[in-house]
Amino acid sequence: MSVRSLAVGLAAVLAPLLFSPVAAESPKPLRIGVLNDMSGIYADMAGPGSVIAAQMAVEDFGGSVLGRKIEILAGDHQNKPDVGSAVANRWIDEDGVDVIADIPTSSVLLAVQEIGRRKNRLVLASTGGSSDFTGKFCAPTGIHWTYDTYALAVGTGAPLAKDGPWFFITADYAFGHALERDTSDAVRKAGGEILGGVRHPQGANDFSSYLLQAQNSGAKMIGIASSGADQIATIKQATEFGLPQRGVKLAGLYLHITDIHGIGLQDAQGLILTQAFYWDLNDETRAWSKRFYERHKAMPTMGQAGVYSSIMHYLNAVKAAGTADTQAVVAKMKATPVNDFFAKNGVIRADGRMVHDLYVFEVKKPEESKYPWDYFKLVRTIPGDQAFRPLDEGGCPLVKN
Template identity: 50%
Template sequence: MNKTKATLLASAATVLATTAGAQEISDDTVKIGMILDLSGAYSALDGQGSIAAVEMAIEEMGGEINGTPIELLTADHQNKADIGSNLARQWADQENVDMILGGANSGVGIALQDITSEKEIAYINNGAATAALTNENCAPETGLHWTYDTDALANGTAVAMVKEGKETWYFITADYTFGHKLEENAAEAVTANGGEVLGSVAAPFPTQDFSSFILQAQASGAQVIGLANAGTDTQNSVKQAQEFGVVQSGQSLASLLLFLTDVDALGLDTAQGLTLTTGFYWDQDDAAREWSNRFEERHGAKPTMVQAGMYSSALNYLKAVQEAGTDDAKTVVAQLKEMPIEDAFARNGRVREDGLMVHDMFLAQVKTPEESEGRWDYYNIIRTIPGDEAFRSLEDGTCEAIKG
């Protein structure tokens, strides 16, 4: 064989080996990292419950993919974007993490998506609400937004209340990315449906004392005081609004992001009548009830939508790795975009080109104490909101990466 031909064959063999290697599981481990709130304002709705949910997904896969073990790492971002970023960089550079879950804080969520895009690691956000993750801050080749976003929350609660005739609004807003984006989307929904926004006030995150903000909202005379916050901030603002007689004086209170754990902490005497939008309710159907009962046996509480979303996103990621035969981030994300998403969490789900997992949402109202049959029986589902109605359309989105 002449030298030139031998060199060409050797080069071809090297290319084939490299290509084949790219389609295998790296480091003989599928490694998932969770960067979540384990100690702060969102720890009850996220935290240890999210870890339990992902462990359930891993166990459902048998703890391995085609003989390759699945490993789970967890860490607390402490609601600080720099801590979340440092953890993501460390895991990418030193731990060879294949996929990161979490970021139950929009500032942290955006930071994590930036780092994972740079490092070409898959990232699935479940806790952060900001729609920026699939719009101006999108990273569609590696980053997905799974459970809900500020568009879906606004298109449920705000639209429903305006259509009931509650047309004038004043917002109390968590003073960081999430709160401002939620207020912006809710205000757009209010005005688009014929309502009017009379004003807003930004409250530091987190905060214990909402008294001055509630007084400003009362003084506005708005029919609805919209709470663009979450977690313990929501609990504190709802409690104090009740103490100030907001509802008794004729104004309505709208919690734009309310979780099952918030209602449990507040009690039905305080939370009754609140309208909310959710991506999941444990009692929504048989599949949700069966999985939620197993989750409660493990964790001691029914799951929030974030915890159910964590399960769903981890399970479908692992199924995509199995189907693709690789943990290469871009290949797995592309595979997820080809798969229907239908499980204990999602109804009619699909991962869109911009990275948004579109699925049915639910408009709900908190039950009265008399309606409830016991702990966790907290919601009346008013209606199902089809995914294409709940979430912003792809055409109206601003993800430049998919517009070329």
């Protein structure tokens, strides 16, 4: 056989391999990182449940977009900004992550916000709450989905303003500071009085000295500006101290349904809380939540529901934009109303705030609860344009006067 004949023969054999779908390079997957506290004080309100919510969104969407498989990565930031920043940088630089979602602990959230800004990656905040995220630290790559400290203050602080005077027991980190600041502003604006406050480290076990200071202040309303296990422990110990029996009211400024489950209705009854979502609100919320419960064995928190909603909206925007380019997708997300079981006619503003209705609930008495996780009764609905800070008051550089 001649050299020419051999070359022709090899070409005939290799051609189908070279140009077959198997040989062609597959598109890189579109990766979404769910970053939160997987085993610490915020694991119940976010943690593995947020990862499940993200996976449900991907499955319901269909598993791929623009020919790219969608993958969910899970990371534990341990409530430490340096750890969270390291995970975020590695995900973006080495794993090609397009979006980082969830992110409780506001100090971590604000650190990741800056990484997203520098590296042009979308940050979808659900359980991180500082209103500074869409205020002075806003970014064109950051969207705040579920709630923020301003909204909690409007929902819980303002209506209880004159039940005081107030004293705050505050977690000593970014979220606690923002929640106390925004609630204090709302209380004073509504004509209430602030006597003072005390701050505690994250993950404290004994709140007796803080409760004693609150009691000695003469306050009639204790604002608990913390979350997760810290808030549960504060409420339980306040009840053990007999403060409610002495006429001192407790304002749990950032409570989740999992917190009420942990506290129990006997101690939690009568608490007022502001939520972006409740599993038993209507047929749509019940249908999704029961699917979630089958996989997680707990009803979803508002943050976990927000993770699903935000990721689904993102994926629909990628499909509609025909690209995963961050700026194009953000523009499409802001141009498209949010309509799902989580929010109706939600709008993403220029500062990244997703504006939607919020709900004020009262925790039921034990005898009022008729079935498992039947914990809340609706007090009022707050329209989105009243729940969230006015666009021109946040100090976001993206907002043009």
